[in-house]
Amino acid sequence: MWSWFTCEGGQSVGYRDVEVRGSGADAAGQTSPRFEPWSQKKAAILAKYSTAEKLSIATSFLSGGEKVVVKTQSSVTDKVKNRLEQLDDFEEGSVREMLNLSQQEYASRIEELHQALRQAWDQDQRVRALKIAIQCSKLLVDTSVVQFYPSKFVLITDILDNFGQLVYQRIHSKAEYLKPGSKVAVPLPVDFTPDQVPESAKETCRNWFFKIASVRELIPRFYVETAILRSYSFLTQREYSRALMRLTGAICGIGDPLVAAYARCYLCRVGMSLAPEAHEHVLENFWHFLLTYPQLERPVVQQLLRQQKLDLSTYLTLYCPALDWILQCVAQGASEGLLDQVLSRCKDQCNSALLLNSVMTAFRPDYVASRALELVGLMRDCDDASFPKHVLLRTLGLCLTLADPPEDQRRQVLSQAWKAISKLRNPGDYLSCAEVWIEYPCKHFTVREVDALLGALVRQLVPDRAYEQHPQQLVRLVERLVRHVSDFGRLCAMEHLLPLLDLLPREGGARLRGCKAQTRDPLVLHALMHVGQALHGSLNALTLEDERRHIAQLLCGFLQRVGFGRDFEAQLAFYVDARAAFSTLDPVLAQLVQDVNLLAMRTRQVVKGHHTRKTAAFVRALHDRSSSVGAGGGTTDGLARLYLNALNLLVALGQEHYLYHLDKVDSNDALYGGDPKFRAQLEQLCGSVLDQLLAHLRVLGESGQVERQARLALELLQRLVVGANLERRPIFALAVSLWGLAHRHAALDHRTSVRCLEFVKQRASRAGNKGPYAELATKLQIPSPV
Structure with missing residues (x-):
C-alpha cells in the first residue's frame, strides 16, 4: 500500500508518505484510514537495520534451558503459592546465555521463544508463558549491538503482542454472562461494558496485573504490562488514559535514551490501537523525549559509540522508526498550532536535524509547505555531523511536491534550498535531493529557471564522471522533468537538456527503461505529432533511402511510446490520425497495422475471450482499419x-x-x-x-x-x-x-x-x-x- 519515510540518506521515499503522516482523525477520534499501521513498518525496519556482528541471547527456555516440573496442587492456595515460587525461581537464576549468534540465528532463536510461549499456553502453563514474555522483554535492555536494536525491537514486540492477545482471549473466554431474563450464559458481545463482565473474570484479570506488578525490573514490567493493557477493558472504561499516563511516567526511569525511545514507541503504538482518542500520553511522551535528548551528548553515549565504532550520525538514525511513529501519533488530527508548538520546542531545546526530519515527515504537507522558508532556515543552522542534511532537504522537497508554499516565498525557498543542495559533495546525496527538487521549478517557474538548475546539475556531475555511479537516480530525475514541464517544445529547446541526457547510461537497463516510458499527455502528443509531420513533409523524390529509413525509425519509435491505458478507443483514434499523417512511409504503415492488431488482442485479454456486443464491434473496426492498409508493390x-x-x-x-x-x-x-x-x-x-x-x-x-x-x-x-x-x-x-x-x-x-x-x-x-x-x-x- 503506502511506503514509509526513511531517515537515512540515499534511500527512496514515496511521494505519498507526507500525506499519510498528515492524515487526521475524525470527530469520534477514530484512526484515519490513511494512518500508516505498524504492520507496514515492520518489514522495512527488519530490512534496513541489520548487522554482521555476533549477537547473544539470555534465556532458560532454549536448548538445555529450564525443565518444566509439573506438581499436583491440592487447593487453590497451593496453586497460587506454586506459581509465585516459579516466578521467584525465574528471578533467582537458571538463565543461560547463548553467544556468537549471527543475525539469522538470533531471529531463529527468537522465533523458537515465540513457539515455546504458544506451546506453554496451549498446555495450560500460564506462568511459564509469562516467564517467557518477561525474558523476551529483558532482551530489550541489551544494546551491545546497537545497530540491530530496531530490528530486535520488532521481533520481541511481536511476541509481546501475541502474549497480550492470549491473555485477553483467556479472560474473555471466562467472561460469559447472563442476559436479562435468560438462564443460559453467553459470550460477551464485541462492544461489551465492564458491567457485563462477571466477577470471576475480573478477578482473573486483576491477578494478571498483580503478577506483572511483582516483577522487580522496570523494563520487563513495563513491556509486559503494556502488552496486556487491552485487558483493562474488563475492569473499567476509564482506565486506559490513566494507565497510559502512568506508564509514560515509568519510562522516565529508563537510563538508556535509545531503549527509552523505543519503549515510548511501543506505548504509543499500543495506545493508538486501544484508545485512538486519547492523545495526552502521546504528546507527553514526545515532550519527555525532547527533555531527554541532551542525554545523547553524555559521556556514556559517546563511550558506547567508540566501543561499537559508530559515528553520531549513524547512531541517530537508529531513533528514526521510534521517533517517526511517536510523531505520527502526535500529528494524528493535529492542528497547525500544534506544529508551531512542536517546532518552537524543538528549536528551543535542541534544534536537532533528526527531530526536524521526523516533524516534516509526520505532519500534513500543506502545514509544512506554509513554513518552508522557516524550515530551510532551521536546516541551515543544524549540525551536519549529527544527521545527514541531504535527508532534510529531500524530505522538504517531497512535502513541496504535494503542497505549495506561499506565493511570495516560492523563489526565496528555491534559492536557499538549492544553495544548500549545491554544497553537497557526495554525488549520491546531491542527486537524491535534485531528483525531488527538480519538480518544484517545473511547477512554479519558467523554463529558464529549470534550464539553469539543469546546468548546475550537469556541472556538478561531470567531474570525475560521478554520474556513472547513480544511473537510477538520473533516470528518475529525467522522468520527473518530462512529466512536469508544461511546455514540451521549450523543454526540447533547453540548452542543458541534451547534456543531461548524455549522462544517462548508454548500456544496461536504465536507458532502456527510460525509452519504454509511455505518455498520453495531449500537449506532448501534439508537439511530437507536429515534429513528426514536419519530418514526413520533408520527404520527396530526391530523398536518400537511408534518410527515409531513419525518419521511419524515428516515427515508429514515437508510435510505440504512446499509450492510453485501457482507453482503447482513444488509442485507435490516435492510430487513425497517425496513418493519415504518415501515409507515404511503408515501415510506419506496417507498424500501425501491428499496433492495431495488438490492440485487438489486448481487448480480447481484457474481456477474457468473451466479447460483448460493444467489444466485438470494436474489434471488427480494428480489423477493418488494419486491412485498409494496402500491401506493398511486387518488387519491394x-x-x-x-x-x-x-x-x-x-x-x-x-x-x-x-x-x-x-x-x-x-x-x-x-x-x-x-x-x-x-x-x-x-x-x-x-x-x-x-x-x-x-x-x-x-x-x-x-x-x-x-x-x-x-x-x-x-x-x-x-x-x-x-x-x-x-x-x-x-x-x-x-x-x-x-x-x-x-x-x-x-x-x-x-x-x-x-x-x-x-x-x-x-x-x-x-x-x-x-x-x-x-x-x-x-x-x-x-x-x-x-
Missing part, C-alpha cells in the same frame, strides 16, 4: 518478407498437431490432419510462393542489388532447411544453388554463413549424420573471408 523487400513468412505459415499448417488453438474452434489439424488433398493444396501454395521469391531474386540480380539478393537467398535457404522435404532432389538442388547464390559476390556477412551452416549440421546430427541433411552439410562450403 517488404513483399519478399511477406512471402517468406507465408512459407513459415504454410509449413506450420501442414503439421498434424498445431501448437495453438482457439477455444471451442476446430482447427485444420482436427478437420484435415493428414488428409492427402489438404497436403497437396498446401504444397501447391508453397510452390507458388517459392516461384514469387525466385522471381524476386532474379530481379535483384538484374538490378545489381547483390547484397539484398544474398541476404534473401540465405533466408530462403533457411526456410527450406526447416520446412521442406530435402529428400526430393529438386528441393535439395535448389538449396545448394541458393547457397552458391548467397556467396557468389562475397556480399554476405561471414558470421551469418557460419550460423546457417551450424544449424544444418545440428539437423544432421539429430538424424545420426545420415540422410539429406548430412549430405547438404558436406555440399555447403563457406568461402574464406578476404
Whole structure:
C-alpha cells in the first residue's frame, strides 16, 4: 500500500508518505484510514537495520534451558503459592546465555521463544508463558549491538503482542454472562461494558496485573504490562488514559535514551490501537523525549559509540522508526498550532536535524509547505555531523511536491534550498535531493529557471564522471522533468537538456527503461505529432533511402511510446490520425497495422475471450482499419518478407498437431490432419510462393542489388532447411544453388554463413549424420573471408 519515510540518506521515499503522516482523525477520534499501521513498518525496519556482528541471547527456555516440573496442587492456595515460587525461581537464576549468534540465528532463536510461549499456553502453563514474555522483554535492555536494536525491537514486540492477545482471549473466554431474563450464559458481545463482565473474570484479570506488578525490573514490567493493557477493558472504561499516563511516567526511569525511545514507541503504538482518542500520553511522551535528548551528548553515549565504532550520525538514525511513529501519533488530527508548538520546542531545546526530519515527515504537507522558508532556515543552522542534511532537504522537497508554499516565498525557498543542495559533495546525496527538487521549478517557474538548475546539475556531475555511479537516480530525475514541464517544445529547446541526457547510461537497463516510458499527455502528443509531420513533409523524390529509413525509425519509435491505458478507443483514434499523417512511409504503415492488431488482442485479454456486443464491434473496426492498409508493390523487400513468412505459415499448417488453438474452434489439424488433398493444396501454395521469391531474386540480380539478393537467398535457404522435404532432389538442388547464390559476390556477412551452416549440421546430427541433411552439410562450403 503506502511506503514509509526513511531517515537515512540515499534511500527512496514515496511521494505519498507526507500525506499519510498528515492524515487526521475524525470527530469520534477514530484512526484515519490513511494512518500508516505498524504492520507496514515492520518489514522495512527488519530490512534496513541489520548487522554482521555476533549477537547473544539470555534465556532458560532454549536448548538445555529450564525443565518444566509439573506438581499436583491440592487447593487453590497451593496453586497460587506454586506459581509465585516459579516466578521467584525465574528471578533467582537458571538463565543461560547463548553467544556468537549471527543475525539469522538470533531471529531463529527468537522465533523458537515465540513457539515455546504458544506451546506453554496451549498446555495450560500460564506462568511459564509469562516467564517467557518477561525474558523476551529483558532482551530489550541489551544494546551491545546497537545497530540491530530496531530490528530486535520488532521481533520481541511481536511476541509481546501475541502474549497480550492470549491473555485477553483467556479472560474473555471466562467472561460469559447472563442476559436479562435468560438462564443460559453467553459470550460477551464485541462492544461489551465492564458491567457485563462477571466477577470471576475480573478477578482473573486483576491477578494478571498483580503478577506483572511483582516483577522487580522496570523494563520487563513495563513491556509486559503494556502488552496486556487491552485487558483493562474488563475492569473499567476509564482506565486506559490513566494507565497510559502512568506508564509514560515509568519510562522516565529508563537510563538508556535509545531503549527509552523505543519503549515510548511501543506505548504509543499500543495506545493508538486501544484508545485512538486519547492523545495526552502521546504528546507527553514526545515532550519527555525532547527533555531527554541532551542525554545523547553524555559521556556514556559517546563511550558506547567508540566501543561499537559508530559515528553520531549513524547512531541517530537508529531513533528514526521510534521517533517517526511517536510523531505520527502526535500529528494524528493535529492542528497547525500544534506544529508551531512542536517546532518552537524543538528549536528551543535542541534544534536537532533528526527531530526536524521526523516533524516534516509526520505532519500534513500543506502545514509544512506554509513554513518552508522557516524550515530551510532551521536546516541551515543544524549540525551536519549529527544527521545527514541531504535527508532534510529531500524530505522538504517531497512535502513541496504535494503542497505549495506561499506565493511570495516560492523563489526565496528555491534559492536557499538549492544553495544548500549545491554544497553537497557526495554525488549520491546531491542527486537524491535534485531528483525531488527538480519538480518544484517545473511547477512554479519558467523554463529558464529549470534550464539553469539543469546546468548546475550537469556541472556538478561531470567531474570525475560521478554520474556513472547513480544511473537510477538520473533516470528518475529525467522522468520527473518530462512529466512536469508544461511546455514540451521549450523543454526540447533547453540548452542543458541534451547534456543531461548524455549522462544517462548508454548500456544496461536504465536507458532502456527510460525509452519504454509511455505518455498520453495531449500537449506532448501534439508537439511530437507536429515534429513528426514536419519530418514526413520533408520527404520527396530526391530523398536518400537511408534518410527515409531513419525518419521511419524515428516515427515508429514515437508510435510505440504512446499509450492510453485501457482507453482503447482513444488509442485507435490516435492510430487513425497517425496513418493519415504518415501515409507515404511503408515501415510506419506496417507498424500501425501491428499496433492495431495488438490492440485487438489486448481487448480480447481484457474481456477474457468473451466479447460483448460493444467489444466485438470494436474489434471488427480494428480489423477493418488494419486491412485498409494496402500491401506493398511486387518488387519491394517488404513483399519478399511477406512471402517468406507465408512459407513459415504454410509449413506450420501442414503439421498434424498445431501448437495453438482457439477455444471451442476446430482447427485444420482436427478437420484435415493428414488428409492427402489438404497436403497437396498446401504444397501447391508453397510452390507458388517459392516461384514469387525466385522471381524476386532474379530481379535483384538484374538490378545489381547483390547484397539484398544474398541476404534473401540465405533466408530462403533457411526456410527450406526447416520446412521442406530435402529428400526430393529438386528441393535439395535448389538449396545448394541458393547457397552458391548467397556467396557468389562475397556480399554476405561471414558470421551469418557460419550460423546457417551450424544449424544444418545440428539437423544432421539429430538424424545420426545420415540422410539429406548430412549430405547438404558436406555440399555447403563457406568461402574464406578476404
